[in-house]
Amino acid sequence: MSHTLSQTLGMQHPLIMAPMFLVSNEAMMKAAIRSGIAGTFPSLNFRKEGELPELLERLNGARSGASGTYGVNLIVQKTNPLYKKHLDACVAAAVPFYITSLGNPREVIDAAHSYGAKVLCDVTNLEHAAKAAQVGADGLIAVCAGAGGHAGPYPMHVLVPALKKEFPHMPVVAAGGIATGRQMASAMILGADAVSVGTRFIASTEASVSEEYKQAIVDHGMEDIVLTERLSGTPCNIINTPTAQKLGYKQSSFEKWLSRNPRTRKYFKMMVQMKGMKKLEKAVKPNHYTHLWSAGQSVEMVEDISGVETIVARLLEEYRQSVQSFVS
Numbered sequence: 001m002s003h004t005l006s007q008t009l010g011m012q013h014p015l016i017m018a019p020m021f022l023v024s025n026e027a028m029m030k031a032a033i034r035s036g037i038a039g040t041f042p043s044l045n046f047r048k049e050g051e052l053p054e055l056l057e058r059l060n061g062a063r064s065g066a067s068g069t070y071g072v073n074l075i076v077q078k079t080n081p082l083y084k085k086h087l088d089a090c091v092a093a094a095v096p097f098y099i100t101s102l103g104n105p106r107e108v109i110d111a112a113h114s115y116g117a118k119v120l121c122d123v124t125n126l127e128h129a130a131k132a133a134q135v136g137a138d139g140l141i142a143v144c145a146g147a148g149g150h151a152g153p154y155p156m157h158v159l160v161p162a163l164k165k166e167f168p169h170m171p172v173v174a175a176g177g178i179a180t181g182r183q184m185a186s187a188m189i190l191g192a193d194a195v196s197v198g199t200r201f202i203a204s205t206e207a208s209v210s211e212e213y214k215q216a217i218v219d220h221g222m223e224d225i226v227l228t229e230r231l232s233g234t235p236c237n238i239i240n241t242p243t244a245q246k247l248g249y250k251q252s253s254f255e256k257w258l259s260r261n262p263r264t265r266k267y268f269k270m271m272v273q274m275k276g277m278k279k280l281e282k283a284v285k286p287n288h289y290t291h292l293w294s295a296g297q298s299v300e301m302v303e304d305i306s307g308v309e310t311i312v313a314r315l316l317e318e319y320r321q322s323v324q325s326f327v328s
């Protein structure tokens with residue numbers, strides 16, 4: 001299989017460790033870089049003054065001579081107050097590549113291309129993909145049904161080939177539901193140029209979340225994952241704990257009206273997102289009674305908490321064996 005996208009992004013293997021709010025951290029990025037894959041993180045995990053530029057400097061150091069790389073996820077919605085500041089810090093540090101989610105990526109693409117960096121845009125349907133392609137995205141991340149965090153409505157076996165058919169020259173990364181090398185191989189056979197894996201890495205020793213959250217990833221199965229609109233306003237997959245049941249799954253018609261009305265839209269969305277972020281932040285702390293844990297349906301396949309490098313090595317070995325068994 002040709003791995004042109006991997007070469008373009010500067011990683012040895014076609015595997016991206018997906019950006020995860022409150023989960024992704026420096027140790028995970030460094031382990032990914034050492035493993036020859038791409039580690040990515042949401043810039044919003046580094047909100048304290050000066051934290052992001054210092055981290056970027058250390059990650060640039062870790063990259064030198066290594067076979068892996070890193071990328072930064074920017075939430076490009078107007079409701080993200082740190083967006084501009086974080087974009088400036090990333091450009092100053094010459095971040096190798098970006099993942100954009102939830103808004104118009106044009107500004108990030110222009111800034112990245114000014115120094116030769118690449119931009120992959122999260123998309124959940126053909127309409128988002130067409131907009132991203134139009135403003136010059138270098139690749140699309142097909143966020144499929146069952147993904148952890150903000151999931152799309154379409155299964156991978158439909159969305160990935162649909163994107164490849166509609167945008168034949170655009171690299172496509174498959175995201176959502178992948179936690180094993182066999183699943184990774186199936187995404188590549190569908191036409192994906194790489195895969196992005198999130199949920200599997202929550203159950204890693206390095207992840208910045210409580211042991212209870214990590215163990216919940218191991219203990220729960222696919223039937224325990226539910227979509228809720230009540231955390232951020234956008235459908236988000238979480239584990240159906242008693243806290244999740246109390247939170248509920250749907251926005252009321254009044255809340256929907258507030259998030260559509262041009263006068264209230266921005267402020268209402270901002271308020272919902274801030275409240276959701278605060279709830280999630282409490283829930284990742286050890287021994288906290290709030291069990292509000294984002295995860296995708298691939299929890300079904302996660303059977304242990306291991307180091308990032310062990311997880312990557314296992315995924316890649318299974319991937320190799322699966323491809324071999326398919327061609328032989």
Ligand SMILES: Cc1cc2nc3c(=O)[nH]c(=O)nc-3n(C[C@H](O)[C@H](O)[C@H](O)COP(=O)(O)O)c2cc1C
Pocket residue numbers: 018019020021022023042073100101122143146147148149150175176177178196197198199200202294295296297298
């Ligand atoms: C806990 C958690 C937090 C996430 N936070 C973000 C985020 O901040 N930005 C983003 O673009 N995607 C986020 N995602 C989505 C992932 O980047 C990725 O698309 C998804 O995890 C892939 O599906 P999988 O979990 O089934 O592997 C998050 C996912 C999880 C599980």
